[in-house]
Amino acid sequence: MSAILVTATCSGQDERSATLRPDRADADFALQGEYTGKINSENGEVHLGLQIIASGGGKFRSVAYVGGLPGDGWSGSDETKFLGSGESSDGVLEIRGDNGTGRATIKDGTATVYSSSDALLGILKKVTRKSPTLGKKAPAEAVVLFDGSTAEHFIGGRLSGDGLLKQGATSKQQFGSYKLHMEFLLSYMPYARGQGRANSGCYHQGRYEVQILDSFGLKGENNECGGIYTIAPPKINMCFPPLSWQTYDVEFHEAIYDDAGRKTQDAWITVMHNGVKVHDHQELAYATRAHPVDEGPEDGPIYLQDHNNPIRFRNIWVLPIE
Helix, strand or coil: CECCCCCCCCCCCCHHHCECCHHHCCHHHHCCEEEEEEEEECCEEEEEEEEEEEEECCEEEEEEEECCECCEECCCCHHHEEEEEEEEECCEEEEEEHHHCCEEEEECCEEEEECCCCCEEEEEEEECCCCCCCCCCCCCCCEEEECCCCCCCEECCCECCCCCEECCEEECCCECEEEEEEEEEECECCCCCHHHCCCEEEEECCCEEEEECCCCCCCCCCCCCCCECCCECCCCCCCCCCCCEEEEEEEEECCEECCCCCEEECEEEEEEECCEEEEEEEEECCCCCCCCCCCCCCCECCEECCCCCCEEEEEEEEEEEC
16 A cells, blocks of 8 residues: 555546435445554554545545544654555455555455455454534534525525535625534535535635535645645545535634735635644635625625535534633
């Protein structure tokens, strides 16, 4: 498994090829996900994390992380990350590391890992991680934008049949500096690639986008999940597999302008993705691409982008900071 980078390209995948329900996903969905456990190595027993990413039609990519999964043991170094690929048949997936450096057989929630010489190294079990801030309750002073009861706090707000907020909504209320909590669900789109794979975004004040995208198993760029579009990549890619509820917990501080309307201090943002800090006091020097609100001293809305992929949101609240 060699540490080359995954290059994602955009496809013309549309909403009809996406699903938001596990019971409507293809057979590959059951194999996709995260696996973890201990294996034997030249340096003794080590933890290993494995991400299996469905690419459509029984084809898969894989990323193995020495030390554990991202945010749960992996150091973040590309030197301890190894890529692979494979195909499934009759519910069994065979993954081989790039450059023939190892393989794994995945079946029924278990990944059996072998060396390049076919020696058994260990067993990994499938895990379903949950963000530690999932279901976080709004403080008494917070503005609750969405609690599942109504979409009336958003311009363009639409409810799904199961009481979730659809993509393409702009908060009616405007905000300055604040703390925000939101939960989102990425659709399963195995044939799509890059920016065509469950794409949305959360624009703070309608100006600065924290990307929402199915970036499970990718490197973690500024245009991938957790990235600040065109400005900064996340410190670590914490994107869970699609159809898993994920969280953003954000502290945003607005830009400062003088009486003449000149900006004297950039806005800045701290972002927690699934409970892990992926940006720390990141300065926002300009409004990111496709922003609906130009930079200025006025307050702005929370904008949830519609990029023609089905995304769902819940438990959205904002705590203003004076």
